[in-house]
Amino acid sequence: MSSSSNMTIHLKIWRQERADTEGGFKTYTLDTANEHMSFLEMLDVLNEELIRKGEDPVEFDYDCREGICGSCNMVINGRAHGPKHLTAVCQLHMRNYKDGDTIVIEPARAAAFPVIKDLVVDRSAFDRIIEAGGYISVKTGSAPEANSTVVDQEMSNIAFDYATCIGCGACVAACPNSSASLFTGAKIAHLNKFPQGQPERNRRVVAMVDQMKEEGFGDCSNFAECEAVCPVGISISAIAEMRRDYVKATFS
Secondary structure (H helix, E strand, O other): OOHHHEEEEEEEEEEOOOOOOOOEEEEEEEEEEEOOOEHHHHHHHHHHHHHHOOOOOOOOOOOOOOOOOOOOOOEEOOEEOOOOOOOOHHHOEHHHOOOOOEEEEEOOOOOOOOEEEOOEEOOHHHHHHHHHHOOOOOOOOOOOOHHHOOOOHHHHHHHHHHHOOOOOOHHHHHOOOOEOHHHHHHHHHHHHOOHHHOOOHHHHHHHHHHHHHHOOOEOOOOOOHHHHHOOOOOOOHHHHHHHHHHHHHHHO
């Protein structure tokens, strides 16, 4: 790899020891960044340098590094997942930046996402929303042959579009109200589109929306910032469907 592609990058990164301690930005200069690196590889290189100096590495979440798991969400220069549309942080590359750039990196900020350390936040509130109703109940051994239940192709396609939600929390980080409506709406809608999801439809939407409120997420004000930063392109139509279903369920 040619040294001519090396870049000097100035990093302004949020550092915070624990949720109950005060955090702040700390600036680092990395002279060994390379345009061929992914964004997370760049942070790996920074951490190697910090460890060699006897300093604590920057904590950040990641898992698959393939844009699938949603673990890597962080806010880069004020935008969840960074500057590229339909791209998770782990799929972002340093060729999107120039030599000498300053990059500000901070965690996804929301009252319902308390900081664990540095760029890592606790997103277990999403798990509790799913636990409240994001499933279909069947008796063991009683499920009918799948081909015996006809599923409309258009409905199936829409359901799978909603099911692509990776639960990264970018929607919450981008929303001025820290709303989880896009996440919750997508998780409700993809089940409600299928025949198997109908018996628990009303109970599901009420339980999940109520849990979302209980977790301390804000309400949706239709800014659509959530849709703009979603790395898999979930439409805000999921929110409209959730609201409609919630009203129907509460008055049925």
